[in-house]
Amino acid sequence: MDMDVMDGVLPQPGAHGWDEEDRQRHEMKGPFHLPPGPDAFSFVLYQSTGVCLDEGHKVELLENGTVFERMLEDIRQAQESIHILVYIWRPCELSDRFVEALQERVSAGVHCRVLVDPVGSEEVSGDHDFDQKIERKLVECGVEVHYYRPLAGKVLGRLLGRNHQKLIIVDGRIGYTGGFGIWKVWEGDGRAEENWRDTHVRVEGPAVCRMQLTFSRSWQESGGSLLHPRDLPGPCHVGPVRGAFVDSMGKLGMTDAERMVRIVIAAARKRLWIANAYFTPPNAIMEQLVHKAHEGVDVRVLGPGPVHDVPLVRASQRSTYEQLLRAGVRIWEYQPSMMHAKTVLVDDWLTVVGSTNLDALSLNKLSEGSMVLADPELASKLERCWHRDFEYSKEITLDAGGRTNPWRRLARRATQLMGQDR
CATH class of the missing domain: 3.30.870.10 (Endonuclease Chain A)
Known part of the structure; x- marks a missing residue:
């Protein structure tokens, strides 16, 4: 500059x-x-x-359902921590794949934390709520799960002040964001009515630290404990792209x-x-x-x-x-x-x-x-x-x-x- x-x-x-x-x-x-x-x-x-705009990023543009194979590949290779913050996580086959991957990583000693918004992950189309079908499996295997601003009382301001972010951070060094949720509509190629068209990015570099801090703030507000220093490694410069997470x-x-x-x-x-x-x-x-x-x-x-x-x-x-x-x-x-x-x-x-x-x-x-x-x-x-x-x-x-x-x-x-x- x-x-x-x-x-x-x-x-x-x-x-x-x-x-x-x-x-x-x-x-x-x-x-x-x-x-x-x-x-x-x-x-x-x-x-x-x-x-x-910090220098040092490597970025992949990922369209539609291709993002999930990349996410799951990174999750399965995690060594320290996996943090997931999503607005929508609902029961489906894709959800089962994420649950299975997290279960395996917990058994390997990786700290896994999941934060969902209860408005986005509410009951839909006859499916059971997140807490009945997904949270139970995650908690039983050792994943720590919290809800962002539970809807007790359903005050108008609480209904509007939701967390719409989509973040997955692996080892504090790999971050994903975009429009994704963990639900069946994000699978496929965006060319059929039941498959939504969406765009996402996989990022390595200094901006991942900002993603991790964003997760941490929402995690603390939702009752989660402070992260360990190893979950917040210093900025790592890995590529030529300038970028910022806002x-x-x-x-x-x-x-x-x-x-x-x-x-x-x-x-x-x-x-x-x-x-x-x-x-x-x-x-x-x-x-x-x-x-x-x-x-x-x-x-x-x-x-x-x-x-x-x-x-x-x-x-x-x-x-x-x-x-x-x-x-x-x-x-x-x-x-x-x-x-x-x-x-x-x-x-x-x-x-x-x-x-x-x-x-x-x-x-x-x-x-x-x-x-x-x-x-x-x-x-x-x-x-x-x-x-x-x-x-x-x-x-x-x-x-x-x-x-x-x-x-x-x-x-x-x-x-x-x-x-x-x-």
């Missing part, structure tokens, strides 16, 4: 592309610009979220999730491609997207189509189309199955993969986490994923599904209310 960035002093106007208007803004009000390049982006990310907790004011999203959008100069499962962003982000399109940036949105697990959110998503289309944004809806990915591709060097949805709930109330990665090779791989998805998607126009209506406007009001401070 440039020394005049690292010394903690904001560059003077014109030195790196900053202008007086940008310097006068606070709390990221309205559209704004960043100086070009990873160094300036890292500086803004650091002063806004507390993390910067975690976020719901709070009053702007969360780190929203800061991260707005900074990533601001970084776009040529291309801004967003794939998101619950695309109904707050008005400030909508304004940013429109502004980028007006500047000539190639802005594209890929969202779920007719297969959607929350019809209200799909209607809210479609309420954004008319404004975006009139600004020049291109929009596609994925047709074969639920499109559950949460990715962003900026220009030819910046990518985001994680759990963060572009809706008011994720950006304001939920615990979320995403990897932000500066790597042209990874950006190229994600672009190829996009082009494959286009083949299975329908482009939306003003005359073909893009105009709003009263139902869509009402749905958007409802979804935006979920993110308001209470």
Whole structure:
């Protein structure tokens, strides 16, 4: 990173592309610009979220069900600890494979800790709850299991303040994040209605320490004991990729999730491609997207189509189309199955993969986490994923599904209310 960035002093106007208007803004009000390049982006990310783009990562992009074979391979080779934090873990054959792998590692002396969100892992389709079918097996073999914010009393704030992160950390050195849950819908190739389309990353490098700390904070809140020093090894530099793990907790004011999203959008100069499962962003982000399109940036949105697990959110998503289309944004809806990915591709060097949805709930109330990665090779791989998805998607126009209506406007009001401070 440039020394005049690292010394903690904001560059003077014109030195790196900053202008007086940008310097006068606070709390990221309205559209704004960043100086070009990873160094300036890292500086803004650091002063806004507390993390910067560290060097030393090795990253694998994993689509759909391919992530599970890789996870289970790493779990079976664990020597010290396995930490799993998921929003959804439900009974199925895939769950049985994870339980079996954890049982084997516990017998080998590996410390295994599992943290689930009781809202995401509730009873569904006649299956028994997590605690009846899965927790019992894990606890009996020595896995420590806790629930994030149990629903006793079901207070509204407790119902909204959930942990939506998806993290698996092995030996404090290998981390996974993305859109996955441990359930049957994440198996397959995302081309059939019962198999969701999703994207994940496997990471080695300094950002895994941040993932482990994120797990630790939620683990302690849920009644888990402090981790041992061996569970938190120092940063290990193993590859050439620069990256950061940005975690976020719901709070009053702007969360780190929203800061991260707005900074990533601001970084776009040529291309801004967003794939998101619950695309109904707050008005400030909508304004940013429109502004980028007006500047000539190639802005594209890929969202779920007719297969959607929350019809209200799909209607809210479609309420954004008319404004975006009139600004020049291109929009596609994925047709074969639920499109559950949460990715962003900026220009030819910046990518985001994680759990963060572009809706008011994720950006304001939920615990979320995403990897932000500066790597042209990874950006190229994600672009190829996009082009494959286009083949299975329908482009939306003003005359073909893009105009709003009263139902869509009402749905958007409802979804935006979920993110308001209470």
